[in-house]
Every structure is written in C-alpha cells, then in structure tokens.
Amino acid sequence: MTSTKYDPRILKTQHPVPGAPDNWKRFFTFNTDAKVIGIQYMCLALIFLLIGGLLAMVMRGELITPPADLVDPSVYNGLYTMHGTIMLFLFLFPVLNGFNNLLIPTMIGAPDMAFPKLNAAAFWLVPVFAIVLLASFFVPGGPASSGWWSYPPVSIQNPLGHFINGQFLWILAVALSGVSSIMGAVNFVTTIIRMRAPGMGYFRMPVFIWTAWAAQTLQLIGLPALTGGAIMLLFDLSFGTSFFLPEGGGDPVLYQHFFWFYSHPAVYVMVLPVFGIFSEVITVYSRKPLFGYKFVALASFIITFLGLIVWVHHMFYSGTPQWMRNLFMVTTMLIAVPTGVKVFAWLGTLWGGKIRLSTPMLFVLGGLINFIFGGITGVMLGTAPIDIHVGNTYFVVAHFHYIIFNTIGFGIFAGIYHWFPKFTGRMYYEGLGKVHFVLTFIGATLNWLPLHWAGLLGMPRRVASYDPEFAIWNVIASIGAFMLGVASIPFILNIVSSWVRGPKAPANPWNAIGLEWLLPSPPPAENFEDDVPTVISEPYGYGLGKPLVEDQNFYVRRSMEA
C-alpha cells in the first residue's frame, strides 16, 4: 500500500541522504544511516578503549610493587570501578553495536535499520552517559568506588552527604546505557525479523546474524532486571528507602540477584557476536564451508536460554542455600555443551582448510586458543567448591580477562581488520596488523596468564597493596599490560593512515561469500537500493561453486563498477 510512497528511489530524490561519500562531517551529525552510525559507535568506543586502558595501566603501575605507593588505595578503588565500567559500557557494548549497525543491514540485504531515527538516538545517548560517567571524576568524593558490580551496602554509603556523588552518577550512567541498549536491541531484532532479503530464510542467515539476534534477545530479557535493581539502588542511595539495607528489612543479596541476572548474560551479549565474527572469518580464511552450520546457528539460542539460568554461580559465597548452589552449578556446566559445539565446528572448519594467516585470521586463532583456556577456567569456577576457594582472588580476574579481552577483544580486532576495507573503502597495512597481533598476543598472555597463579596462591582482587610473595606474578603482569599499551600504537597508526591514504579497496578483497561482499566498498547509503538480490543458497559455500544469489554476476559486476 505504501511501496510507491516509500520507494528508496523517491526517498533519495526528495531527501538527499546526508551520508554522501567523502564527507567526514557526517560522522558528527545526527545521521540516520546505519553505516555512519556503525562507524560513529566504533570510533567512540575505541577512544574509550584507550581511556579504560590508561586507567588499567595506572593500576598495573601501582601493582608492580607490593606497597601502595603510586596511588592512594581509595583512588585505586575508583580506578578499578571506572576501568570495568568504561570497558563494558563504553567500549564493548558500543563497539559491538557498531558491528551490528555495519553488518546486520548489509549482511541481510536491508537498506537500513527498521527504525533509523531510534538508531541514531540510541547512539547519541552514548556520549551523554559517557559525560555523566566521566563527570564523576570531578565531583566531591571522586568517582564510584564500589567495583563495577556496586554491591550494597558498600555502594549506598554516602559519607560526604552530597546528593550528586560518584555513585549517583554511576547509577545514572548505567541506567542511560540501559535505555540506549534497549533502543538498539529493539531495532536490531526487528530488522533481523522483518527486513531480510528475499530467499534468506532463517537457515540462510550468516552466523553473525544468528549470534547478534541471540545476543540482543538477551539484552531485551536481562537488561530490564538490571535497570530495576539500579532504580532500587538509586532510591536506597538518594531517597532513604531500604530495599537492600537489612536495618529497614531489606536484603542486600536481592541486589546481587538483580545484578547478575543481567550481568552474567551480558558476557554472552558480548561473546556471542564475537562467535559470529569467528565463524565469518574462519570460513573465509580456510576456504571451507562452516562445519555444522545449523548446529552453530542454533547453539547461539541455546546459549541465550542457558545463559539466563546460571547467574547464581556469581553468588556461591553470598550465603546461597546448598540446593541453589547445586542447581546453578549444573546449569553452568551445561553452557559448556553449546559452546563446545561451536568450538568443534570451528576446528572442523579449520581442519584440512587452505589456511591463510592474515591479520584477522591470526586474531581469531589467537582468540580461539585463549577462549578454550578461559572456558576451561570458567568451568572450574562454575564448580561451587573451587569457586568458594578462589572466589574474589586474582584467579577470577585472570579468568574473565581471558574471556573479555583475550577472546572478545581479539574477536573485535579481527572483525575490525576483516571488514575494514568494506566499510572504509581502503585496505589496511598487513605488516602493521601482524605487529599489532604479535604484541597483543604476547602482552595479553604475559598480563593474565601469571595472575592465575597469583590467584590460586590466594592474592585477593581489588587491593592496592599485597604480600611480597605475589610480587613476581605482578611484575610479569605489569610488563604484559604495558606491552598491550604499546600494541595500540601500530593499531592506531594502521587504522588512521590506511583510512586517510591507504590503497583503494576492491569490492571483495578476501574473495568472501556473503551479501555484504556483493556491495561496493564502501557501500552506498541504501546498500542494494531498489535492487535487492534473491538468496538462493546457504551461506559459506566456499569451494562448492554455487552462486549465493540469483544473478550473482550482475551484482559482482555492479559492485566492481562503482
């Protein structure tokens, strides 16, 4: 009924799309083009990776010697709280939303998101809550200092009595981040359900789309619970209620349930799209179809489901009853099954493939090794007796950094390199990329591998000073951390210089199969415009010689002519 009115051709003539090529100013405006928003998300997130990383290096500088000599212990509390919060809410979620924005419409053949304005609004909320969060460094009493999980009763202490304090701003920023993420999630899920190209049934979607869908479903289910808990925490902190205060009949453990009901699945929100990136990259650089595609796709939603019923494993030492410990121990172990399915599918794809070790593949292989290691320590920590023994030690810190940075971070770098030519239209420098990988892999391993030993020996987390017996592990870790800082130099150099004056990228530099590679580099504002291809075969048909879409040659020729 409205097809003529909303025909993209007419749209273009009536309202010129602001994302005209070679106009860098569009990245600083309220632009509704998903590809512009995607790049906005990514660049902002990478700036916050540097800020969060800087805080981490101050902490590692402090921990290189046993006494608290570089920064005051109370400052240290603020540092780890803000490091965690910035890395999660201002680096990881935005950078993955950047991938969602760039890849979802192009991979499914949609012209844009289902709700472009909502999409832009969700992005512009990020700088708003970033300012709110960073402002907390300048309020009396300093930033929030109760850790990124903000457990009461510690988080509802307000010794200076100011209404606007670090914790207040922290809760406000997290709530705004939640609003932004929900806006994003509604958009992504609607787009995936409603705007796929003709012929793209659910089992013809690339795995990245499956994983993004599964991850955003988790956001929709989990995030409101955290928001509910945060609202109650804010009332306890600022308006005199006692939801989490035992004196007024409240229950501090209730907050932990709210918090972890979201924040455990939040790990899957971050890791699932990275599993998608792994699947995309491994197939391209081993020139083989994805082993067990349907199982990999479905495993995403099994992880979503199981991810929602494991949160109490973060609370084994919070006075939870034994039946609860047993129940959640079993569900936690079950997560290893769908994840194992994925790992074996990737190994099966690699097996006998024509492997090409370019930068994205190196990051994926490094990330995969780290993921297997982090996954094993994860199963260890899911066991109640081990968890109670090593809970709140550096073993936990080492484990989750193996997942958050050494897996998710590696996957993000792989994704950035892999799709860099597609969305910037320029090739990156392979040599610098490899330097980046080598420095990152060695730095990350030196940083977090030794901390497992420190943790097993009993070094507690979140302390500015420690017993000299742990000194050796911390010295190695700090060297690794500084190396990671150095690793950002070739990365920034590579991205900036390639984008400015790198060689022009062809439409399909990696000979990859997928709708996004049938578009010119960079794709035009409306992607396939009014000529969306019809998908006729399963994704990842490497070496099978079957075309992905009807009239493939037409699209290939068109993408090369641009």
Added chain:
Amino acid sequence: MTTTNTDLPLNHQPGHIKHDGHNLTGFIIFLCSESIIFLAFFIGFALLKTTAPEWLPEGVEGLETRMPLINTIVLVSSSFVAYFAERYLHQKNLWGFRALWLLTMAMGAYFVYGQYIEWSELEFGLSSGVFGGTFFLLTGFHGLHVITGILLMALMLLRSFRANNYDKGDMGVTSVSLFWHFVDVIWIILYLLIYVWQRTT
C-alpha cells in the same frame, strides 16, 4: 553505484525492502522487554514481603482496599472502552473513535487522581522500611506508565485530526491501545500482590 536498467539481465526482477511497517513488531518487542522490569519488581516485592522480619511499619495496620478497588474497576473497564474505540476506527467511524478514546483517557486520568488521593492520605512514606519503599516504587512506577499512556493517547487523538493520517494504517493507535492493555494487566497483578495479599505481622 549508478546502474541503468539496460544492465539488468532478463531473469532478474528488481526488488527492494520496505522501510516502514515495522512499528508494531518493534513495539511488541519493546513491551516484552518492559514487562521484565515489572517482573523484576514483582519478584523483588514478593521476596522482601516473605522474608522481611517486620513487614508493616509501626502504627500501620495494613492498606485500605475499597478506594483502590474502585480505581481498579475504572482502569480495567477503560481497557474495554479502548478496545471499542479501536473497533470504531477500523469501521472508519472517526468521531466514535475520538469519543471513546477520550473516555479512555478520562478514565485513566481518574485512576491517576485516585492514586494521588490515596498517596496523600497514607500515614507512611517512602522511607518507612521496605513496606513503604516497595509500595511507592511499584505504584509510582506503574503510575508513570499510566501517565505515559494518557499522553500517548492524547497524541493519537490530535493526530486523528490530521488529513490522511490513516493512509498508512493505524499502527500508532494499535500500539498505544496495546500499551494500555499492558498497563492494565500490570495493575491487576500489582493489585493482587499489594492489596489482596496482606501480610499482617
């Protein structure tokens, strides 16, 4: 990027994907998500109510139920009025729609007013232990949704006077009406939890 029709091979039909028509899908997804926040509050309320050593603050006997019951009846029946308003719209009876839609808004406003009267007569406040905190949190958060619903309905009412407003269908009205039913269902659960289930000790 620029293609002329002469490039098109014969076996290839140009096609595109619609930009619009996804509002209802998006809104339903949003409502599912929004219901989780209430679910979290309800579960928190039930846990606190069953485990708190002392539930009622000193000097409070319990909650008066007559006035809230009238409020409940008004709000629940407003959902049916909204349904009939929507039916009128489908039958292209614009004035019938506007009248019933306005009635729905009036009933919602009466509910908010009744809630305000109840709040002002209570002898406990937000900081009266978990009893006071949860009471004001739940009723207040729900009240915000009722007010949002009334504002959205006002917007739809104004837009109904715009020419050709329903050329693209009446998804806005359908979504708001869905929101209103949602707010209603939440209130029924809330009423059962807070007013019907009384814990006296």
